[in-house]
Amino acid sequence: MNFEHTEERRMLADSLNRFIAEQYAFETRDRIAASNEGYSKAMWQQFAELGVIGALLREEDGGFGGGGFDIAVVFEALGRGLVIEPFLGSAVLAAEAISAAGSAEQKARLASIADGSAIAGFAHDEPATHYELARVQTRAERGGDGWVLNGAKAVVAQGEAADWFVVSARSGGAVDDEAGISLFLVPKDVAGVQVIGIPTIDGGRVAELRFNHVQLDAGALLGEEGQGYAVLERAVGRGVLALCAESLGAMEAAKAATLDYLRTRKQFGVPIGSFQALQHRMADLLLEIEQARSAVINAAAALDGERIVRERALSAAKASIGRIGTLVAEECIQLHGGIGMTWELPLAHYAKRLVMIDHQLGDEDHHLARYIALGRRLAA
Amino acid sequence: MDLNFTPEEEAFRAEVRAFLAEKLPKRLSDKVANGKHLSKDDMQEWHAILNQRGWLANHWPEEYGGPGWTAVEKFIFEHECALENAPRIVPFGVNMLGPVLIKYGNEAQKRYWLPRILDGSDWWCQGYSEPGAGSDLAAVKTTAVRGVDEQGEHYIVNGQKTWTTLGQHANMIFCLVRTDREAKKQEGISFLLIDMNTPGVEVRPIVLLDGEHEVNEVFFTDVRVPVENLVGQENRGWTCAKYLLTYERTNIAGVGFSVAGLERLKRIAFEQTRNGKPLLDDPAFAARLARVEIDLENMKTTNLRVIAAVAGGGVPGAESSMLKIRGTEIRQEINALARRAMGVYARPFSQDMLDAAYDGPQFGPDFAAAASAQYFNNRKLSIFGGSNEIQKNIISKMILGL
Numbered sequence: 001m002n003f004e005h006t007e008e009r010r011m012l013a014d015s016l017n018r019f020i021a022e023q024y025a026f027e028t029r030d031r032i033a034a035s036n037e038g039y040s041k042a043m044w045q046q047f048a049e050l051g052v053i054g055a056l057l058r059e060e061d062g063g064f065g066g067g068g069f070d071i072a073v074v075f076e077a078l079g080r081g082l083v084i085e086p087f088l089g090s091a092v093l094a095a096e097a098i099s100a101a102g103s104a105e106q107k108a109r110l111a112s113i114a115d116g117s118a119i120a121g122f123a124h125d126e127p128a129t130h131y132e133l134a135r136v137q138t139r140a141e142r143g144g145d146g147w148v149l150n151g152a153k154a155v156v157a158q159g160e161a162a163d164w165f166v167v168s169a170r171s172g173g174a175v176d177d178e179a180g181i182s183l184f185l186v187p188k189d190v191a192g193v194q195v196i197g198i199p200t201i202d203g204g205r206v207a208e209l210r211f212n213h214v215q216l217d218a219g220a221l222l223g224e225e226g227q228g229y230a231v232l233e234r235a236v237g238r239g240v241l242a243l244c245a246e247s248l249g250a251m252e253a254a255k256a257a258t259l260d261y262l263r264t265r266k267q268f269g270v271p272i273g274s275f276q277a278l279q280h281r282m283a284d285l286l287l288e289i290e291q292a293r294s295a296v297i298n299a300a301a302a303l304d305g306e307r308i309v310r311e312r313a314l315s316a317a318k319a320s321i322g323r324i325g326t327l328v329a330e331e332c333i334q335l336h337g338g339i340g341m342t343w344e345l346p347l348a349h350y351a352k353r354l355v356m357i358d359h360q361l362g363d364e365d366h367h368l369a370r371y372i373a374l375g376r377r378l379a380a
Numbered sequence: 381m382d383l384n385f386t387p388e389e390e391a392f393r394a395e396v397r398a399f400l401a402e403k404l405p406k407r408l409s410d411k412v413a414n415g416k417h418l419s420k421d422d423m424q425e426w427h428a429i430l431n432q433r434g435w436l437a438n439h440w441p442e443e444y445g446g447p448g449w450t451a452v453e454k455f456i457f458e459h460e461c462a463l464e465n466a467p468r469i470v471p472f473g474v475n476m477l478g479p480v481l482i483k484y485g486n487e488a489q490k491r492y493w494l495p496r497i498l499d500g501s502d503w504w505c506q507g508y509s510e511p512g513a514g515s516d517l518a519a520v521k522t523t524a525v526r527g528v529d530e531q532g533e534h535y536i537v538n539g540q541k542t543w544t545t546l547g548q549h550a551n552m553i554f555c556l557v558r559t560d561r562e563a564k565k566q567e568g569i570s571f572l573l574i575d576m577n578t579p580g581v582e583v584r585p586i587v588l589l590d591g592e593h594e595v596n597e598v599f600f601t602d603v604r605v606p607v608e609n610l611v612g613q614e615n616r617g618w619t620c621a622k623y624l625l626t627y628e629r630t631n632i633a634g635v636g637f638s639v640a641g642l643e644r645l646k647r648i649a650f651e652q653t654r655n656g657k658p659l660l661d662d663p664a665f666a667a668r669l670a671r672v673e674i675d676l677e678n679m680k681t682t683n684l685r686v687i688a689a690v691a692g693g694g695v696p697g698a699e700s701s702m703l704k705i706r707g708t709e710i711r712q713e714i715n716a717l718a719r720r721a722m723g724v725y726a727r728p729f730s731q732d733m734l735d736a737a738y739d740g741p742q743f744g745p746d747f748a749a750a751a752s753a754q755y756f757n758n759r760k761l762s763i764f765g766g767s768n769e770i771q772k773n774i775i776s777k778m779i780l781g782l
Contacts, residue, residue, distance in 0.1 A: 276773070298677060319670075
């Protein structure tokens with residue numbers, strides 16, 4: 001039993017934390033978040049040169065990490081810094097789908113993800129999905145020399161910045177079936193793809209994608225026809241871990257800012273942190289954040305394990321993080337009082353990010369229900 | 381980062397399991413599993429079995445008869461015992477007084493009292509709380525006045541202790557008494573060992589809300605205590621008191637109890653039905669069950685993280701306050717769900733239904749009476765050992781620096 005990270009991971013975390021503290025201060029982040037691009041190309045390149053993207057990818061995929069605790073360490077640091085560059089969509093979700101199902105030719109694209117020269121988008125959620133992984137209505141039909149795509153994808157992270165997308169589409173089966181989902185690599189500039197961008201409330205940009213008779217050649221199919229569900233689950237599982245770790249980093253930053261405020265803000269002639277009503281709320285937060293950290297550790301440790309155990313640990317973690325992240329956000333605003341409501345205070349942006357993480361890859365309720373369903377399979 | 385136990389620790393776990401399989405009497409584990417009463421003889425029987433193996437005083441250094449276990453090994457032992465429904469070790473002599481004597485007692489005291497704790501010659505109880513000194517423990521008012529008579533130097537003790545757990549079985553009590561009424565609160569307190577058969581000691585039962593006689597009041601009227609029974613220095617008893625409380629907090633998360641309780645709860649929820657389906661499939665019940673199960677999964681790791689920090693040379697400090705708060709909340713939630721699972725049969729209850737020998741009519745599911753009794757009885761978990769609110773004060777001061 002050992003709860004210390006390896007030397008390599010500690011060094012990676014140190015250099016990433018230092019880079020973020022020096023180069024990605026709140027004012028910079030605020031400017032990037034509100035920019036027309038929704039991320040910084042220059043920063044993305046620097047992150048790539050620091051090896052942060054490579055740390056998320058396995059050796060055989062052109063990286064030098066890719067383990068559960070690599071993801072945990074990197075995303076905790078990204079969360080601490082409220083970093084909005086497209087790590088999740090490109091280097092975790094899309095990269096894992098390609099790594100799991102891609103042909104040798106398709107896997108060649110991983111090198112361009114690793115060095116930051118290309119950004120991949122992960123287009124899976126749909127307007128009516130509400131987090132259900134198997135619910136895919138976008139249609140893929142055989143046509144011409146390959147496939148014809150029709151449908152829509154919802155809230156694709158940095159959809160405008162992406163050069164191409166991993167897209168899920170139904171080539172068979174009913175709307176909720178796990179079988180019959182196929183995955184495709186779709187260039188953004190191909191005819192019939194419409195990208196409608198919009199900023200988000202927690203920083204950065206997303207896009208709605210529409211596919212109108214998009215003609216793809218046969219080589220666009222990623223993996224076996226109709227067998228995409230298992231690939232999606234694997235990719236999303238890693239994404240869930242990444243989001244949980246990101247949330248943990250943001251929680252720690254929010255906690256530190258709030259503690260600082262409780263020690264310095266004076267009312268009735270004393271620091272407000274001397275009031276027991278506030279002390280107990282803060283003690284509760286500390287306890288919850290430690291539980292959240294344990295949830296992330298459990299999920300990272302289970303990432304390469306047997307399927308049901310792994311998916312249960314991931315859903316347990318995301319349900320925990322959804323609840324605790326929202327609690328930390330709400331409590332930290334409340335403990336700050338009026339100033340916690342203002343745009344100028346970094347804390348407010350941590351709070352928004354913490355709440356919105358519960359709206360990515362399944363919220364607390366979704367993962368609680370999934371945890372229960374997986375438990376039945378364990379018992380059966 | 382590695383959540384697995386080492387091969388040596390796994391071997392130790394196997395050794396504990398083999399020991400429990402061979403030596404834990406089924407009669408006792410059945411009682412614990414079914415929430416039945418344990419008699420004094422039951423508890424002493426289990427102590428003797430553990431002592432035979434050298435595992436009773438597992439917090440003591442080897443030179444005094446402890447097994448020399450690491451923090452991880454202690455955790456494994458306590459965890460496996462809870463999973464197998466072993467009776468709890470009655471902590472007052474072996475886990476509380478023992479370490480205090482080893483640290484603060486003189487040679488004569490160690491030589492006389494420690495072996496008697498191990499072989500069961502003495503049954504100790506704890507004389508800390510008083511009617512006016514609960515969370516504010518240093519407010520104790522029981523007095524001990526030093527004097528000399530023809531039999532030698534002694535203290536005369538007057539006052540009252542309360543919440544004395546299992547005091548009805550005890551022949552000895554360790555007490556915090558006030559030896560200097562002029563000094564500041566913590567500074568006039570001494571740590572005294574008192575023979576409960578001395579004239580002037582009276583034990584009166586306090587019946588708890590579940591009908592259980594678990595705790596007592598102990599009254600002292602001109603009780604003569606030989607001065608040799610002072611542990612540590614006069615007026616320095618608060619040091620002993622605080623040291624003892626750190627031992628009271630070992631295994632404070634009670635993860636093993638929660639794991640055993642959750643397994644039982646799942647069995648109950650599988651057998652009980654709503655609308656003809658197992659309660660386990662009821663969405664509202666299943667959600668509450670899943671929430672506490674997830675909290676417990678997280679707590680297991682939080683607990684191990686604290687233990688690993690101790691094993692790595694860190695100090696188990698205020699972190700144990702977090703384990704106490706959330707550990708007891710989890711246990712109480714599991715108790716609450718077991719009670720709810722019983723439906724209308726949570727209500728029929730009489731004390732004798734909790735006797736292993738009860739052969740009267742059965743009302744509802746097997747565990748129904750015990751579920752309600754445990755639910756009410758375990759309200760104590762968030763009150764004793766420093767209430768959960770006191771634990772939050774400790775976290776605020778020691779960890780958050782507020």
